[in-house]
Amino acid sequence: MSPWIDLRSDTVTQPTSAMREAMARAEVGDDVYGEDPTVNRLEAEAARRMGKEAGLFCASGTMANLLGVLSQTQPGDELICEAEAHVYYYEVAGMSRIGGVIPRTLPGERGRLLPEQVERALRAPDIHFPPTRLLCLENTHNRGGGSTYGVEETERLARVAHDHGLKVHLDGARIFNAALARGVEAARLAAPADTVMFCLSKGLSAPVGSVLCGPEETIRRARKLRKLVGGGMRQAGVLAAAGLVALEQMVDRLAEDHARAWRLAQALAGTPGVELDPETVETNIVSFEVTCCPEKAFLAALRDEGVLAGSPGPGRVRMVLHRHIGDAELEAAVGAVRRVTARPGAA
Ligand SMILES: Cc1ncc(COP(=O)(O)O)c(C=O)c1O
Incomplete structure (x- = not known):
């Protein structure tokens, strides 16, 4: 220690002894073939907790955010996020470098955006403009000092996006912290978003891993894109086993x-x-x-x-x-x- x-x-949290034991005992298979039973279990459990159809185990939160963006945009699209959002501030411009996506940033109050702000930022179709395809939210907001959105705020933001044909990705690296602070199930905070990612490797203490959750079809695309970015892991069940313990034992x-x-x-x-x-x-x-x-x-x-x-x-x-x-x-x-x-x- x-x-x-x-x-x-x-x-910096270290895996618990229950995690280390589960990792040693994990039943594994080749996850690129979809044959790792422990990864499959983790993905199903993560999707259930987030109230989504499917989940995808990723090496990191950065990878899960990147796949959330890539699976819902095309090169040349615009994405809206808060000016200090992790996806913009700390992720090596992956969305632009790998996805060809241009971010449009809006200043938030401790990381939080207002629906009116997003509405104002949306533009009518014009020959000069890139199509705006995605709204990225962050709950809790890292650079906002762990600030949270509640269910209604998330719903209002997502409604603006959806009404204008945008999808919504939620960076929920610490969504269980947000859920606890707001006294609701994490799934309720995730419900207005099309995709959500959360990290197992932060307060939940797992050594590695994040899960991207969303509709079956989006996750199928994200799975292919995960291979593209080198994130197709083989006997990843040894890692997923720790993630399952994190979900079972570390949330409360x-x-x-x-x-x-x-x-x-x-x-x-x-x-x-x-x-x-x-x-x-x-x-x-x-x-x-x-x-x-x-x-x-x-x-x-x-x-x-x-x-x-x-x-x-x-x-x-x-x-x-x-x-x-x-x-x-x-x-x-x-x-x-x-x-x-x-x-x-x-x-
Ligand atoms: C809000 C948020 N999103 C994404 C990430 C990225 O996670 P990772 O470090 O696993 O790539 C972090 C990491 O601190 C974060 O705080």
Whole structure:
């Protein structure tokens, strides 16, 4: 186990011993032939949880988002997403480089778009314009500090898209966190979207994997495209086995991460040199401004205290709660922040 108190991301979580055992015992086959029973089980279970017809096991969230885009667009199409959406900000322009799709970004409020904004961005057919084919939403929103959409907001956004002939892809990397925060089943948040992807490898602690879910026909296209991008895996059941344990055993415990995120936010909100409104903390991500010193100096000083955190941009720091951050680690992290911000010269 890492000697650090690692708050950089929930992606650092290690597989549980139940996952390791399931991986060792997994029944496997060649998944490119559709013959891996454990992958098939995971895909069916993921689709059931998302309320969709079919699922596709992918190597990463980035791959699942890419396939969600590629399976619902053609080269030269336009896609609408929020300006800091993961699919735009962090995915190496895969949609453009591989899919030939041009993103149109709209500024959101902590990552969230309004239906009126999307409506205004849609254009009437014109010889000059690319066809707009897809709306991408993100729930929870990573750079938005773990912000969430509720069922109604998602429905209204999707309705605008559908009324204008667009499909909707939901980047639900942390959809179970969103569902917990909103007190609804994940399937209800996914229902308005045509496709949804979620990650097994973040707060759910699986070592690898994400699942793209959607209509049978779209997933069939995505499966072929997965082969194109080199994502056709063979005895992938050893990985899917951990994913099944993640779905069975790890979803409910996300509530602990949310509770600790809230406690962390409360503790840091009163700390001089930190600016944070705890009301903005909805899930397991705590994002705040540091005014005591440049964020790089803050992160370096924190590291000297044994605490790792990240920065989404100048002046900002992000801490993500997960299974390896218990009460003791939380208290230690708060203590470290207080010592760093109180250092002579910090202000
Ligand atoms: C919202 C969101 N979407 C997609 C991804 C991509 O997942 P992966 O790192 O598995 O490619 C991430 C990863 O942090 C994410 O936060």
